[in-house]
Amino acid sequence: MLHCYVHIPFCRTRCPYCDFFLVTRQDLQERFFRALVEETRLRSEELRGRSIRSIHFGGGTPSLAPPALLGGWLETLARFSAFGDDVEVTLEANPEDLTPASIRDFRAIGVNRLSLGVQSFLPGKLEALGRRHTASDALRTTGEALDAFGNACVDLICGAEGETGTDWREDLSAALATGVPHISVYLLTLEKGTRLMRDVRKGAVVLPDESLQATMYETACGMLGEHGFRHYEVSNFSRPGFFSRYNLGCWHRESYLGFGPSAHSLVRRNGEEWRRANGRSLMRYLEAPGTAGVQNECLSERERINEQVFLSLRLASGLDPTVLLRHHESPGKVLATVGRFRTEGLLADAGGAIRATEKGFLFADFLARELLPG
Numbered sequence: 001m002l003h004c005y006v007h008i009p010f011c012r013t014r015c016p017y018c019d020f021f022l023v024t025r026q027d028l029q030e031r032f033f034r035a036l037v038e039e040t041r042l043r044s045e046e047l048r049g050r051s052i053r054s055i056h057f058g059g060g061t062p063s064l065a066p067p068a069l070l071g072g073w074l075e076t077l078a079r080f081s082a083f084g085d086d087v088e089v090t091l092e093a094n095p096e097d098l099t100p101a102s103i104r105d106f107r108a109i110g111v112n113r114l115s116l117g118v119q120s121f122l123p124g125k126l127e128a129l130g131r132r133h134t135a136s137d138a139l140r141t142t143g144e145a146l147d148a149f150g151n152a153c154v155d156l157i158c159g160a161e162g163e164t165g166t167d168w169r170e171d172l173s174a175a176l177a178t179g180v181p182h183i184s185v186y187l188l189t190l191e192k193g194t195r196l197m198r199d200v201r202k203g204a205v206v207l208p209d210e211s212l213q214a215t216m217y218e219t220a221c222g223m224l225g226e227h228g229f230r231h232y233e234v235s236n237f238s239r240p241g242f243f244s245r246y247n248l249g250c251w252h253r254e255s256y257l258g259f260g261p262s263a264h265s266l267v268r269r270n271g272e273e274w275r276r277a278n279g280r281s282l283m284r285y286l287e288a289p290g291t292a293g294v295q296n297e298c299l300s301e302r303e304r305i306n307e308q309v310f311l312s313l314r315l316a317s318g319l320d321p322t323v324l325l326r327h328h329e330s331p332g333k334v335l336a337t338v339g340r341f342r343t344e345g346l347l348a349d350a351g352g353a354i355r356a357t358e359k360g361f362l363f364a365d366f367l368a369r370e371l372l373p374g
């Protein structure tokens with residue numbers, strides 16, 4: 001069982017809050033896909049005999065890529081591996097790129113799920129976020145994606161400049177009204193080196209404070225829960241059966257291969273676990289795909305456990321407490337910490353596991369750090 005990720009590092013422009021690895025020139029798409037095919041060929045031994053459960057085209061903006069080039073890469077992948085019968089093939093897409101014809105083309109090459117970078121259905125908020133699409137683009141493409149695939153995910157951001165609790169409820173209602181079965185909710189965060197960070201520091205932009213953001217998150221948990229969505233990860237809500245297989249696979253630390261610049265892989269061989277990180281330079285990737293800037297690191301047992309704790313506490317399925325007890329130098333101390341977080345309403349029991357509560361999800365990384373074996 002294997003998951004595949006492809007990082008397609010092209011966007012038309014950089015959104016003010018975004019720090020992802022990407023470039024804004026489009027003339028390199030064909031060269032990029034030739035390099036991607038080459039990297040896949042060079043890594044064919046990692047694929048051979050494996051059954052692919054999910055493929056995720058992320059970025060950047062994969063919906064800017066010509067479907068024929070994406071399809072060509074999928075054919076290369078299929079030469080070296082088998083696709084599971086119900087393989088999930090997700091394409092991250094921006095509403096302004098999609099038309100009924102492009103959706104048909106993506107479907108024809110095997111895409112069966114769109115993850116839409118909607119961020120908001122409200123015109124003023126889209127403007128505040130610096131997005132290129134309009135509210136009607138967002139509504140139109142969500143409807144078209146659902147018609148074509150019966151499956152789609154809408155990403156929403158909360159905490160934009162000037163946003164109120166009422167705006168946020170309106171946004172959530174608009175997303176629910178589309179009938180989309182998966183909604184991801186992200187709190188707007190300030191990332192280093194972004195235009196948003198500079199604007200906030202200068203005082204040119206004022207964002208809602210942390211307590212309003214926390215209230216917005218609680219509102220999302222409440223409204224989406226009332227509408228039958230399961231809150232299966234800190235930022236992710238889905239109707240039964242519509243969770244993201246790719247994301248859930250990564251969070252459960254199943255093996256995945258990442259292709260393209262900056263992509264990461266988790267590879268198991270001979271009883272060892274390896275983390276592979278592709279380099280973060282597009283030009284070097286084009287010159288030497290699959291080798292330029294690649295870093296491989298064999299994970300120690302301690303690193304594996306730490307990853308498991310961090311990731312499990314972000315999931316509704318939670319963490320098997322024996323993982324903590326087995327690896328912690330002082331089991332009594334960790335039990336006391338778990339007890340304290342239970343009392344504070346941050347952790348709860350879940351069928352033998354311990355899990356973060358919805359309030360605890362807001363502090364998932366802090367909880368993990370407090371509980372880590374070291």
Ligand code: SF4
Nearest residue numbers: 011014015018059060
């Ligand atoms: S479209 Fe997405 S990946 Fe591209 S700059 Fe905006 S937020 Fe970042």
